[in-house]
Structures are given as C-alpha cells and as structure tokens.
Amino acid sequence: MAVRLSDKDADFEARFQTLLSGKREVSEDVDQVVRAILEDVRERGDAAVLEYTVKFDRLDAASMAELKVSEAEIDAAMTQVPQSTIDALMLARDRIQSHHARQMPKDDRYTDPIGVELGSRWTAVEAVGLYVPGGLASYPSSVLMNAVPAKVAGVERIAMVVPSPDGALNPQVLAAARIAGVSEIYRIGGAQAVAALAYGTETIAAVSKIVGPGNAFVAAAKRRVFGTVGIDMIAGPSEVLVVADADNDPDWLAADLLAQAEHDAVAQSILITDSADLATAVEEAVERQLKTLPKAEIAGASWRDFGAVIVVEDLDGAMPLVNRIAAEHLELAVADPDAMLEKVRNAGAVFLGRYTPEAVGDYVGGSNHVLPTARSARFSSGLSVLDFVKRTSILKCNAENLRQIGPAAIALGKAEGLDGHARSVAIRLNL
Amino acid sequence: MAVRLSDKDADFEARFQTLLSGKREVSEDVDQVVRAILEDVRERGDAAVLEYTVKFDRLDAASMAELKVSEAEIDAAMTQVPQSTIDALMLARDRIQSHHARQMPKDDRYTDPIGVELGSRWTAVEAVGLYVPGGLASYPSSVLMNAVPAKVAGVERIAMVVPSPDGALNPQVLAAARIAGVSEIYRIGGAQAVAALAYGTETIAAVSKIVGPGNAFVAAAKRRVFGTVGIDMIAGPSEVLVVADADNDPDWLAADLLAQAEHDAVAQSILITDSADLATAVEEAVERQLKTLPKAEIAGASWRDFGAVIVVEDLDGAMPLVNRIAAEHLELAVADPDAMLEKVRNAGAVFLGRYTPEAVGDYVGGSNHVLPTARSARFSSGLSVLDFVKRTSILKCNAENLRQIGPAAIALGKAEGLDGHARSVAIRLNL
Numbered sequence: 002m003a004v005r006l007s008d009k010d011a012d013f014e015a016r017f018q019t020l021l022s023g024k025r026e027v028s029e030d031v032d033q034v035v036r037a038i039l040e041d042v043r044e045r046g047d048a049a050v051l052e053y054t055v056k057f058d059r060l061d062a063a064s065m066a067e068l069k070v071s072e073a074e075i076d077a078a079m080t081q082v083p084q085s086t087i088d089a090l091m092l093a094r095d096r097i098q099s100h101h102a103r104q105m106p107k108d109d110r111y112t113d114p115i116g117v118e119l120g121s122r123w124t125a126v127e128a129v130g131l132y133v134p135g136g137l138a139s140y141p142s143s144v145l146m147n148a149v150p151a152k153v154a155g156v157e158r159i160a161m162v163v164p165s166p167d168g169a170l171n172p173q174v175l176a177a178a179r180i181a182g183v184s185e186i187y188r189i190g191g192a193q194a195v196a197a198l199a200y201g202t203e204t205i206a207a208v209s210k211i212v213g214p215g216n217a218f219v220a221a222a223k224r225r226v227f228g229t230v231g232i233d234m235i236a237g238p239s240e241v242l243v244v245a246d247a248d249n250d251p252d253w254l255a256a257d258l259l260a261q262a263e264h265d266a267v268a269q270s271i272l273i274t275d276s277a278d279l280a281t282a283v284e285e286a287v288e289r290q291l292k293t294l295p296k297a298e299i300a301g302a303s304w305r306d307f308g309a310v311i312v313v314e315d316l317d318g319a320m321p322l323v324n325r326i327a328a329e330h331l332e333l334a335v336a337d338p339d340a341m342l343e344k345v346r347n348a349g350a351v352f353l354g355r356y357t358p359e360a361v362g363d364y365v366g367g368s369n370h371v372l373p374t375a376r377s378a379r380f381s382s383g384l385s386v387l388d389f390v391k392r393t394s395i396l397k398c399n400a401e402n403l404r405q406i407g408p409a410a411i412a413l414g415k416a417e418g419l420d421g422h423a424r425s426v427a428i429r430l431n432l
Numbered sequence: 433m434a435v436r437l438s439d440k441d442a443d444f445e446a447r448f449q450t451l452l453s454g455k456r457e458v459s460e461d462v463d464q465v466v467r468a469i470l471e472d473v474r475e476r477g478d479a480a481v482l483e484y485t486v487k488f489d490r491l492d493a494a495s496m497a498e499l500k501v502s503e504a505e506i507d508a509a510m511t512q513v514p515q516s517t518i519d520a521l522m523l524a525r526d527r528i529q530s531h532h533a534r535q536m537p538k539d540d541r542y543t544d545p546i547g548v549e550l551g552s553r554w555t556a557v558e559a560v561g562l563y564v565p566g567g568l569a570s571y572p573s574s575v576l577m578n579a580v581p582a583k584v585a586g587v588e589r590i591a592m593v594v595p596s597p598d599g600a601l602n603p604q605v606l607a608a609a610r611i612a613g614v615s616e617i618y619r620i621g622g623a624q625a626v627a628a629l630a631y632g633t634e635t636i637a638a639v640s641k642i643v644g645p646g647n648a649f650v651a652a653a654k655r656r657v658f659g660t661v662g663i664d665m666i667a668g669p670s671e672v673l674v675v676a677d678a679d680n681d682p683d684w685l686a687a688d689l690l691a692q693a694e695h696d697a698v699a700q701s702i703l704i705t706d707s708a709d710l711a712t713a714v715e716e717a718v719e720r721q722l723k724t725l726p727k728a729e730i731a732g733a734s735w736r737d738f739g740a741v742i743v744v745e746d747l748d749g750a751m752p753l754v755n756r757i758a759a760e761h762l763e764l765a766v767a768d769p770d771a772m773l774e775k776v777r778n779a780g781a782v783f784l785g786r787y788t789p790e791a792v793g794d795y796v797g798g799s800n801h802v803l804p805t806a807r808s809a810r811f812s813s814g815l816s817v818l819d820f821v822k823r824t825s826i827l828k829c830n831a832e833n834l835r836q837i838g839p840a841a842i843a844l845g846k847a848e849g850l851d852g853h854a855r856s857v858a859i860r861l862n863l
Contacts, residue, residue, distance in 0.1 A: 086847045089840035096837070100550055103542070109534055118784070119531055119798055124777050126811050140848050173847060209810040224655070228666060231811030235659060256856040263852040295851045338828070345824065346555050353549070353828035356860060360853040361829060364841040367550055368825040379640040380557050380662030382823040392813040393776065394799040397769070397784035398792060406527070409520035410795040416517045416604055417571050420726045421694040422791040425687040429787060 002284065003270070003308025007277075008319070020309055021325060021376070025238050025267040035192045035221040042196035047203045053193035058135075058166045060188070065204035070170075070186035075179050078172035086173060090141060090180050093365045097149040100367035104386040105153065110395065116402045120395035125155035126231070128206065129389060130198030131183065132213035132223075133174055135164035135190055141177035142363060146370050146384065147212050148181035154389035159183045160198060160208055164190020190215075195222035199230045212388070214371075233388060234381060237374035240269040241359055242328035242348075244316060245283075246335045247276035249355060254279075255286035257332060260360050262303035263296040269307040271326065273319055280310045320344040327378040330359045349378045404430055433715065434701070434739025438708075439750070451740055452756060452807070456669050456698040466623045466652040473627035478634045484624035489566075489597045491619070496635035501606065501617035509606035517604060521572060521611050524796045528580040531798035535817040536584065541826065547833045551826035556586035557662070559637065560820060561629030562614065563644035563654075564605055566595035566621055572608035573794060577801050577815065578643050579612035585820035590614045591629060591639055595621020621646075626653035630661045643819070645802075664819060665812060668805035671700040672790055673759035673779075675747060676714075677766045678707035680786060685710075686717035688763060691791050693734035694727040700738040702757065704750055711741045751775040758809040761790045780809045835861055 006016050041049045047065040054068065055061050062068045079087065110120035129151050133144055148159055161178055163170065165188040178186055187205060189197065195215075201207030210231035211223060223232045241261035245254055258270035274280050287304060291297045313319040316335060323331065327347035335341055338353035345351060349372030352359050363370045371384035398406075407426045414422035426432075437447050472480040478496040485499065486492050493499045510518065541551035560582050564575055579590055592609055594601065596619040609617055618636060620628065626646075632638030641662035642654060654663045672692035676685055689701035705711050718735060722728045744750040747766060754762065758778035766772055769784035776782060780803030783790050794801045802815035829837075838857045845854030857863075 083847075085843050089843040089847070092837065092840045093844065096544075099544065103540055104552065106537075111534070113527075113530065113798070117797065121535065121816075122773070122776075122782075127777070142844055142848065228668075228806070228808065231808070237659075253856070253859055256852065256859045260850070260852040260856040263850060290855070294855075295849070300852060342553070342826070345553075346558070347822075348824045350825040350827065351553075353826065354830070356831050356834045357827055357829045358856040358860060360845060360850075360856045361834065361838065361841050362825075362827050363853060364844040365837045366548065366827040366829075367544070368827050372825075373822075375659070377659065377662070378822065378824070380822060383825055385552075385823065387818070391778075391804075391809065391811060392816065393779045393809070394781040394793075394803075394814055395773070395784065396781065396788055396793050396797045396799050398788045398797075399785070400787050403787045403792065406523070406796045407792065409523045410792050412516050412520040413524065413573055413795040414791060416514075416520070417573065418726070419691070419694060419791075421687065421691040421731060422794060424721070424725075425684070425691040425789040425791045428684055428687045429789065 003304050003310055005280070005310045005312070007312045008314055017322065023307070025269060025307055031217050031221050035218055035225060038192040039196045039222060039225055042193050042202070043200045050189055050193045050197050050202060053191065054189055057191055058164050060165060060168055065187070065202065068188050070175065070188060075175045078175035079179060081172040082176045087176060089365070090145065090177055093142065094145055094149055094180050096365055096367035097145055097369070098153060101150045101153045101386050106387065106390065115405050116399065117406070118395070118397035122393045122395055123390045124393065126209050126389050126391065127156070128158040128160065128208040129156050130208040130211040131159055131161040132194065132211060132215050132219055133161060133163040134215055135166055139163065139171040139174050141173040142370065143214065144174055144177035144183070145181050148178070148183050150369065150384060150386050151389045152182045154386045156389050160205065161186045162189050162194035162198065164188065164194070192218045192222035195219060195226060199226035210389070212384070233371070233384060234373060234377065236371070238267040238269065239264045240328055240374060241330040241332065242271045242273065242323065242326050243332040243334060244319070244323060244341070245272060245274045245279060246316060247279050248336065249279060249334050251279060251282035251286045252290070253355065254283050254334065255290050257358050258283070258287060258304070258308065259290055259294060259300050260358070261330070262300035262308065263294065266299050266302040267307065268303045270304060271309045271311065271328070273311045273313060273316070273322065275313055275316050277312050280312050284310060316341070317344070327376040329372045329374045329378065330362070332357070332359055347378045349373045349383050434735050434741055436711070436741045436743070438743045439745055448753065454738070456700060456738055462648050462652050466649055466656060469623040470627045470653060470656055473624050473633070474631045481620055481624045481628050481633060484622065485620055488622055489595050491596060491599055496618070496633065499619050500635070501619060506606050506610050509603035510610060512603040513607045518607060520796070521576065521608055524573065525576050525580055525611050527796055527798035528576055528800070529584060532581045532584045532800070532817050537818065537821065546836050547830065548837070549826070549828035553824045553826055554821045555824065557640050557820050557822065558587070559589040559591065559639040560587050561639040561642040562590055562592040563625065563642060563646050563650055564592060564594040565646055566597055570594065570602040570605050572604040573801065574645065575605055575608035575614070576612050579609070579614050581800065581815060581817050582820045583613050585817045587820050589639070591636065592617045593620050593625035593629065595619065595625070623649045623653035626650060626657060630657035641820070643815070664802070664815060665804060665808065667802070669698040669700065670695045671759055671805060672761040672763065673702045673704065673754065673757050674763040674765060675750070675754060675772070676703060676705045676710060677747060678705070678710050679767065680710060680765050682710060682713035682717045683721070684786065685714050685765065686721050688789050689714070689718060689735065689739065690721055690725060690731050691789070692761070693731035693739065694725065697730050697733040698738065699734045701735060702740045702742065702759070704742045704744060704747070704753065706744055706747050708743050711743050715741060747772070748775070758807040760803045760805045760809065761793070763788070763790055778809045780804045780814050
C-alpha cells in the first residue's frame, strides 16, 4: 500500500520533501570496470569487442561481421512477429514521424539595423548510435522513439547495437528497426558496444552521438565517452503523477498508476486528488487490479515502496506541488485540463483529460516516450528532433559595420587583456 | 612555427588524422577530491563552503552572508570600470539580447487528422547558476554570453559564483553581472561553489541548471552533479580554422590566428588555403606580429605546438577536411563565403568574408561565444536560449480517437509484456 499524505497534516511539508528527495536508484559502482573496457576497445577494436561478447553474452563469434545482423535475419524476424504487432508498429512509426516533423527547427538569416548579417543554420548529426537493451527491457517501441526522430532530423546513418545473451534476440526489436529505417544492427551490448560506437573499430565506423537506454554499465560508459561523442540523457526509473478530481472512475486511475508501477520495482506512481473518497477508492482498486496483473510482483513492490496518494484541499492550490515533483509523466484527469495546463511549469509530458492514459503516449500518441525522469523536467526535455541536429551560428560584417561595432570589440579585448583580439579588429580598420 | 601540410603529400591523410586526434588537454584526475567536497557541502552546507573558501581562496568569512556581494560593492565596481568599457559591455548586451530573442522557440498545439490534440509547450528553467572563473580567465564578456540568453529565456533567478582568491575580484565582472541582470553574486568558487548551487545551502537556494566555464575541479564537479541539475557543455581549449583564398592580407589572417592562440598555450589555430604563397606570407606575418604581442609567450607556444597550415589543391575540395575538423570557430575569408557556407556541415560558428574577424563574435556580434570545442560541433551547438528552456509535450485524446488508436497501444503493450499498459487503455474502451 502506498503512503498517504494530506496537505492539512502538520508534518505535510516534511513528508512531501522526503517523497521528493527519496532516492529510488542504487547506483552501482561500475566505473573502474567500464573504464578498462573502454580503453581496451579503443586500443584493440573488433578483437576486444569479440572477447567481451564471449565473456558477457556467451556468444562466440569468429569475426565482427558475424555479429552484424543480416538482412535475411531481419526478413525472418518480420515474419515471426504477428501482423497485428507489425501494423501497430507501423501506425506508431507514422504518428511519431508526423509529430516530430513539426519539431524541425528553421534556419534563420537576417540583417540587423546597422547592416550586420546574422543567422542560425541547422544541420543533422551525420551518424548516430542507438543502444537497445537485451533481455527484459528490449522494447520495440523504444527503437521507434529513438530512431524515428533521428530519421526525421536527416541523420544519414543509424547504427544499432543490441546484446543477444546466448544468441537470443527479440524479433520485435529487429522488426521495429526495419520499420524505423535503422541502417546497421550489431548484436553486441554493454560498455564494449558503447566503446565501439564512440571510437569505431575495424568493422564499425564511429558515430557522433549515442542514444538509448541501458543498464548501469551502459550508463557509466555513456558518461565516460561524453565529449568524444554526444549522448542523450541518462534515464532513471520511470514515474507518473496523476492529478484527479472527484469525478473519475477509480478503476481507470488505478490502471494508470499500475501501468507505471509494472515497469520497475523502483518506478513511482503518485496520485494527487482533492477527494479523500476517490483516494480511498483508487487505493482499493489498485489492490483489486494487482490480483490479476501478470507483473503484480513488480508493480506491487513499486506501489508499496514508492507509491503515494496525496489528498489536497484544492487542486489549483496543489499546482506548486506538481511543479516541485516535476514528473516525467503528468496526467490531468480533471474537468478543465487545459486551464490546469497553464499552471504546469515542470513536466516531461502532460496527458490531458480522462481519455488520455499515459500508455497511449508510450506507443501511438505520436509524442516521444523518452522523457526526463527524477525531477529533471525542471531543466531538460524529452527526446526530440533537436537532439539530432546542431546549430551553427553565422556572422557577417562588412567594412562599414565593422567600423561601427569594431571599436567596442577593441575596447573589450583590451579590457580583458587580450590584445591579439583587439588587434585582429583594429588591423582591418587601420586603427 | 606551426606544422605545414599539403594535400598533395603522400602521407597527407595520416598527418591530417594525427592533427585531428591530437590531444591538447591533459585531464587532471581530480575526481576523488571533488567527490569529497561535493558530499561535504551537501551534508554541511554553508559551514563546509566557508571552510573550503578559507582553504582554497585564503578568504576568511564569518558567514556566507559576508560572501554575498552587496549592491554597494557592485555600485563601486561600476565606477571603477572605465566608461568606455561600460559602454562596450552595454552595446554587447543589447546586441546579444536582440540576436538571442530570435532563438526563442514557439509553442505548438494542433489537432491531427483523426482528432488527437498534440503539442509542445516551452517554459523557462526557474533558477540558473552561473560559474565565473577567478583570476586570468575572469572575463566580463563571458558573463554576458551566459546570463543574457538566460534572461531572454525568462529565467527568474541567476545566481552567480566567482572565486576571489585573497579577496581579489575583477570589477569588470561585477559590472557585467549588473548589466546582464544577474540576481545574486557570491564570492565562492571551485567544486564547493558548484555543490552549493546544485544542492543548495542555508544561504544559497539550489538552482536547476549550472552554466559557465571553470578549471578541472569545476568541470569534474559539474559532471558529477549532472542529473541533480542540468549543466552546459564542458568547454575544452579554444580553436579557430581560417579558410582563405589567395586574395587576403596575410597580416589580417595572422592577427586572427594569433587572437585564438593568445587564449591558451593549448589553443589551436589552423589555416587552410589554396595558395602556398599566402601560406608562407601568413607564417611570416605571425612571426612578425608575435614580436609585439603582449601575450606572445602563450600565443607562440600554441602556434608552435598546435598551429597548422594546410595547403590544398582547391578550397571547394577541402570542405570535407573542414567538416572533419568541425572547428569551434570557422572563418571563411574567400570571395564568395555564402556559397562555401552551403558546404559547411560541422562548425560552432562561421564568420563570413574578410571583414568578420572572429573576435567580433567574441564580443559584440550578437551571436554567442560559448561554442562547441574539440570537434564536438559534430553533435552539439553553441549556447543559446534553448539551453535555458525546456519543452513539455502535450497529448489529448477523446473517447472517439482513443477508440481509433487505442487498440494499437493495447497490441504493443501486450507484445512488450506490459499488460498493465494495455489494461489502462482497454479499461476506457470496455475492451
């Protein structure tokens, strides 16, 4: 059973603060192991990757070429996956594509009042590496959510890596890769795969950016190669915050809370409501639904250890709490969700109204499901086309406007003790 | 004297590759020290910061309040700085403001063909910490370049930290902070200042994002607090690439190469030209100008150790080299720079034509001077308003369109073994 808070309690602020600052993740200290693997792959390339793949995935390949997934293997995967799943993946792909196409930033070029030309020019990252976990968290939807925005951005090459422990590979993941337009797939994983993508090997050309979720080794490897390549955010455990008025079906809300909880025993589901009766009804519905949920063990643990029900005096007054939680997923199951949205400052994604369960956004809504976790919506955004493009700024002066603004540059260069800076302007103005 | 390469040489590719992969930075291993400082400040707050400030900056304050720079101190700084510098800073501020205002992303809200409402909503980060180095690299222009975009984005609170070893504080930096609209200034630095901003202390409220350059301790601290707060890129040594045709004044180009070189002995200046005569003339001009440059020792070391002159058959054919270098600053000193710009894929900022020395962009051009170094322009962009806002995605279904796309979400939830996801959709559709 989740913890219950009320904003009328004397100790509310302290308990809310505890909820906010509670650490849900145990960070394994794998940094030394990862450092050694990265260095080894950097030095020895394919040979090192092959060795680690035997060691960690019990997969013995004679060459990296053998670890590249062939077109025939992907063809086979497409036939193994039920047509209904293929159709759903294609619908998801199309909807993600349409939504993300609107995110493409526009170039800007203009002349300012004194005649200086300025601008911003956007270009796609040339090659992106996509990490896909093996085993339990090997989700085809994540392949789409990472690869489709890259394609929309214009990335020419998407190299996917996915570990196949003992040779097992999820055919759904291969199908999603085909549907998303991934260019190459290698059945490698862990820090060795991150190293291969970042530094390149004889077989795998280096990429410029690596995205996608992974375990502690992958996360540590991504942190370490950051700088050599770009990386996306380091994802923490998932979370949902449901804000609900009294006029909700408790079973719907319970289903939403459990959909989040079933991801991970350290996932977090929070309900904020102004109705103590609804709160109780939802708590009861959660217990009832847990009985028939296949992932009841995980979801039950998450709800028991990290779930919370917060009863507030009024929902509008609770918006500061919502913004402090800065949830990855925020459902506004209220009569006028758009009015409430105006007061939302920090959230990864908002799901408006009673007919928008968060799971729609996970799959087919069109928006991205890679979102900022652990309160990082205070300063970061979900994955988008912007993660696969970069901006070059443009400046163009002529003799006349350099004469106008150059003296200020000379003054500042000298003030900062950078006479060479000052000289590079002065020499053009015969100053 | 810089190294000279020619694309006609048999070993050109190998030498170019060496130039690209040459490490200019020695990374100090300060991680253990930094980790201890961060933990200490997190636990003991103000008291720990005060102790480290005595230890590292030899500044003994009775309380953190004493380390907060008062309005009277800033008033005094404004009178100490020459009016010409104040005027130049104000011109720079206004031009940075105008340019960055154009970067503000627009909210998007639309209804797709089947009636689902989608959108993106941008909001500013609420509080930003700005690190300003003490000593040599304490540049007022950097204060403007970091603070003004934050203000344009709508950041309500900008907390600046700047170490003042032995009490010394650059009045120009305080003046720039006033001109840029910084909210609070503390004379603290190092990992302890980063910790204070990230975790908060009794006196300093925690921020959501930390930007600004610093030494190895500051960079390591920023890497470690990343996740708790957002950070900007970790800046490496600065670099310029000048692409020049024969029709250039060698003295102008030499001045530009040295302006970059004077930053740091590990800065890098590269010239690419199709004229061997110009190459030689520039090399000679560099030697000549070094004789009268105040920072000749630094600039000379940079040019000798990391400078390069590359003579190519034709400039258009050299564009792939330009894109592989992915320079922080790229000058196109050619007859038709706009045509050449079309072929630039990777660069932090491009300076077009013969009258746009890079130093203009450092100060008064209006574009940002915080730019991706060390080839990271392949995957990242200069600082902009986008670094101070975050996007919340919006999804709104009604009963009817949930009925249309919901079944695909149910299919994918089940395919991924997430029955709770499927149920949260099915329960609303009575499926």
